[in-house]
Amino acid sequence: MNLLDVENLWVKFPTRNGVFDAVRGVSFTLGQERLGIVGESGSGKSMTGRAILRLIRPPGQVTAERIAVEGDDIMAMSEKEMRSVRGQRISMVMQDPKFSLNPVMRVGDQIVEAYAIHAKSTKADAKRKAMEMLEAVSIRDPERVYRSYPHELSGGMGQRVMIAMMMVPDPRILIADEPTSALDVSVQTQVLRIMDKLVQERGMGLIFISHDLNLVSSFCDRVLIMYGGRIVETCVADKLHEAQHPYTRGLLNSLPRLDVKQERLAVLERDATWRDTDSVSGAR
Amino acid sequence: MNGISVKNLKVWFGSGKDRIDAVKDATFDVPKGESFGLVGESGSGKSTILRAITELAPNWSGAIHVAGKTLDHTRDNEFYKTLQMVFQDPYASLHPRHSVDQVLSETLYLHGFDNIEKRIVTLLDDVGLGPSFRFRYPHQLSGGQRQRVAIARALAPEPSFLLLDEPTSALDVSVQAEILNLLTDLRAEHGLTYLMVSHDLAVVGHMCSRIAVMQLGEIVEVMTAEDMRAMRPSHPYTKHLLEASIGYSREAAADIVA
Numbered sequence: 001m002n003l004l005d006v007e008n009l010w011v012k013f014p015t016r017n018g019v020f021d022a023v024r025g026v027s028f029t030l031g032q033e034r035l036g037i038v039g040e041s042g043s044g045k046s047m048t049g050r051a052i053l054r055l056i057r058p059p060g061q062v063t064a065e066r067i068a069v070e071g072d073d074i075m076a077m078s079e080k081e082m083r084s085v086r087g088q089r090i091s092m093v094m095q096d097p098k099f100s101l102n103p104v105m106r107v108g109d110q111i112v113e114a115y116a117i118h119a120k121s122t123k124a125d126a127k128r129k130a131m132e133m134l135e136a137v138s139i140r141d142p143e144r145v146y147r148s149y150p151h152e153l154s155g156g157m158g159q160r161v162m163i164a165m166m167m168v169p170d171p172r173i174l175i176a177d178e179p180t181s182a183l184d185v186s187v188q189t190q191v192l193r194i195m196d197k198l199v200q201e202r203g204m205g206l207i208f209i210s211h212d213l214n215l216v217s218s219f220c221d222r223v224l225i226m227y228g229g230r231i232v233e234t235c236v237a238d239k240l241h242e243a244q245h246p247y248t249r250g251l252l253n254s255l256p257r258l259d260v261k262q263e264r265l266a267v268l269e270r271d272a273t274w275r276d277t278d279s280v281s282g283a284r
Numbered sequence: 285m286n287g288i289s290v291k292n293l294k295v296w297f298g299s300g301k302d303r304i305d306a307v308k309d310a311t312f313d314v315p316k317g318e319s320f321g322l323v324g325e326s327g328s329g330k331s332t333i334l335r336a337i338t339e340l341a342p343n344w345s346g347a348i349h350v351a352g353k354t355l356d357h358t359r360d361n362e363f364y365k366t367l368q369m370v371f372q373d374p375y376a377s378l379h380p381r382h383s384v385d386q387v388l389s390e391t392l393y394l395h396g397f398d399n400i401e402k403r404i405v406t407l408l409d410d411v412g413l414g415p416s417f418r419f420r421y422p423h424q425l426s427g428g429q430r431q432r433v434a435i436a437r438a439l440a441p442e443p444s445f446l447l448l449d450e451p452t453s454a455l456d457v458s459v460q461a462e463i464l465n466l467l468t469d470l471r472a473e474h475g476l477t478y479l480m481v482s483h484d485l486a487v488v489g490h491m492c493s494r495i496a497v498m499q500l501g502e503i504v505e506v507m508t509a510e511d512m513r514a515m516r517p518s519h520p521y522t523k524h525l526l527e528a529s530i531g532y533s534r535e536a537a538a539d540i541v542a
Contacts, residue, residue: 040456155326184325184483185528193537211456218531254461256490258529259513264465265490268458 002284003173003205004030004052004090007065011047011229014059022047022060024229028282030173030205034196035282036220036237037209040251044229045209049175052207053086070172088118091166095178097158101150108146111165118169133164137194156187163194174198175207180215192219213240213251222284225251230279247274286352287477288314288337288445293346295329295336306332308501309346316351316444319471319478321488323525324498330481331372334447337479338369350445365395368438372450374430378422384408384433385418391440407436410473412466428459432466439470448480452487464491485529489513497522 011023023044028035037045051062054074067074069089077085094100102110111130115121121129127146134142137160150158159179166174176195180188196219199206210216216223217240225233225248233245243249250268295307307329314320322330335341337348339359348355351366371377378387388407392400405415411432422430431451438446451467452460464487471478482488488495489512497505497519505519517523 040458185525186325189528189532189537192532193534196532196534196537213457214531218533251457254458256461256464256484256486258486258489258526259515261509261513262490264468265461267461267465 001071002029002031002068003070004207005066005068006048006052006282007067009048009051009064009067010062011044011051011056012061012063014061021229023051025279026226026229026231026282027279028224028231028234029284030207031284032199032203032205033222033284034199034206034208034220034237036216036223037207037226038211038213038216038223038251039226040211043226045226046177047229048226049092049177049207049209052175053090053092054082055092084118087114087166087171088169089171090173090175091169091171092175092177093159093162093166093179096182097150097153097155097162100162101158103150105149106146107148107150107153107161111146111161111168114165115168129168130164133168134161136167136198137161137164138190139164156183156191159183159187159191160194163191167198170202171204173205173207175209177209178211179208181210181212188215213255217241224282228275230275230277231282232274232277232280234280234282245274246271287316287318288320288351288479289347289349290333290337291347291349293333293336293344293348295332295341295344297341297343306341306501307336307344310496310498310501310503312496312503312506314477314479316477317475318494319480319492321492321495322479322481322498323483323485323488323495325483325525327500328498329501330498331449334369334449334479334481337447338367361395364443365441366443367445367447368441368443369447369449370431370434370438370451373454374427374434375422375454377434378430380422383419383421384413384425384436387433387437388440391437395441397440403440407440410439410470411436412462426459427455428462431455431463435463435466435470439474442474444475445477445479448478450482451480453482453484460487467491485512485525497525 007027009023009026013020013022026048039045050056052067056062064075069085108130111133112126115126115129131142134145139145139160180191195206198204208220217237220237223235223237223240224231227247233243233248235243253266254268256265291311293307293310297304297306310333322333324330332341336344342357388404389400392403397403408415408417413432452463470476480491489509493509495507495512496503499521505522515526517526
């Protein structure tokens with residue numbers, strides 16, 4: 001069984017000039033794999049991630065034929081039932097730890113809180129679990145980090161704390177929205193390795209949202225390419241460079257290359273028909 | 285020497301026990317007409333070098349020469365006519381309540397140009413924006429268009445040197461390609477000299493002929509773009525940066541996190 005099934009997902013925002021469709025009829029499935037979603041800003045990739053957790057605020061609307069986590073339909077759940085899904089079964093790592101951690105709460109307490117909401121445990125037990133998680137994300141001095149406030153941590157540390165926080169309830173699915181784009185390359189590699197290990201060891205499903213084609217191609221198993229709220233192409237990640245769709249090709253060609261000299265970079269010529277073509281299915 | 289020459293540059297912030305040495309003994313030369321890159325991770329001091337050249341970071345010692353002149357701690361109008369800077373974030377570097385016309389005419393006026401009308405039209409044309417953009421405000425522009433306005437602003441005093449501080453890192457890759465092409469064209473047309481800072485090795489490798497790699501305030505290596513393309517680093521840190529920017533591999537990651 002798939003960890004996640006998404007069928008015909010739409011995200012709409014009413015505006016003064018009519019309804020804006022941020023996501024337009026996207027379908028895909030997720031197994032125990034690293035699924036990448038790539039696209040430019042405004043392609044609907046982050047909205048897709050948020051819609052799965054039903055985190056789109058009104059007046060935004062989410063409709064879907066079906067969004068199911070291990071067979072349970074999320075769309076039919078009450079807000080109360082959703083709270084037991086968020087964190088426990090699906091959790092999300094955001095782009096910037098600066099804006100996503102509570103600035104006036106010690107890091108340790110935030111991790112304990114994430115755990116305590118879902119598990120009935122003693123305080124000492126929760127703390128032990130939190131320390132374990134900090135160690136699991138390769139933080140060298142967990143005792144000190146546990147007592148720190150977010151502003152006392154570097155970007156990479158903050159991002160690892162956030163991953164620890166998201167992993168402590170042991171979710172089945174992790175949605176990571178640009179988890180490394182605020183980080184330096186060497187810290188990026190560390191964070192990716194931690195997520196990679198968690199997917200391998202715990203059999204999790206990972207949705208990795210990114211604008212970085214090279215990174216997605218080397219890190220993920222499978223990739224969905226989004227344009228204008230639709231999936232225009234899907235492919236095996238390490239075959240991304242053989243992608244066929246003119247949009248994907250255009251994106252790849254516009255990247256400066258490290259290995260060959262180019263006089264000019266190819267400029268992406270957008271085609272109006274890309275927007276209107278139906279979404280490709282992202283099922284496995 | 286009529287390019288940019290930096291010798292034993294030290295830049296620091298704070299004093300006493302809070303003193304942080306952001307740049308330690310940086311030395312490099314950028315001959316006129318060359319495009320030179322500075323790469324490194326955040327906090328390595330690459331942007332700070334640009335800020336010392338423009339006196340935005342006033343605590344520096346060592347020697348900086350630009351176009352044959354030795355710089356002290358004052359910068360006159362004449363200096364900013366020779367050298368201009370383009371900043372990283374086009375969302376932050378343009379005044380939200382000044383229209384494109386105001387941004388450009390103010391710069392031209394302050395530098396004592398006449399024929400401001402005609403110059404604005406030419407500048408907008410130079411950066412690939414039509415006259416229809418002239419009376420727009422920054423919020424009416426996309427990220428790429430804003431960066432074009434920022435480049436037009438920098439070109440207004442007709443400088444021969446441009447300092448580029450991560451000019452495309454806030455932009456999508458397709459827009460990045462357009463801006464990099466624009467910068468390449470402008471350099472050819474106006475005979476500009478670039479000093480460009482980026483964390484993206486592929487971008488610097490594409491734009492520059494020589495690249496200085498920085499780590500913790502020090503230049504660890506100056507390499508040519510050919511050496512970079514052929515993956516011939518001489519310093520282990522450069523090797524590490526190059527490997528990390530190719531993409532993720534389990535083997536390489538295992539080496540880093542011991």
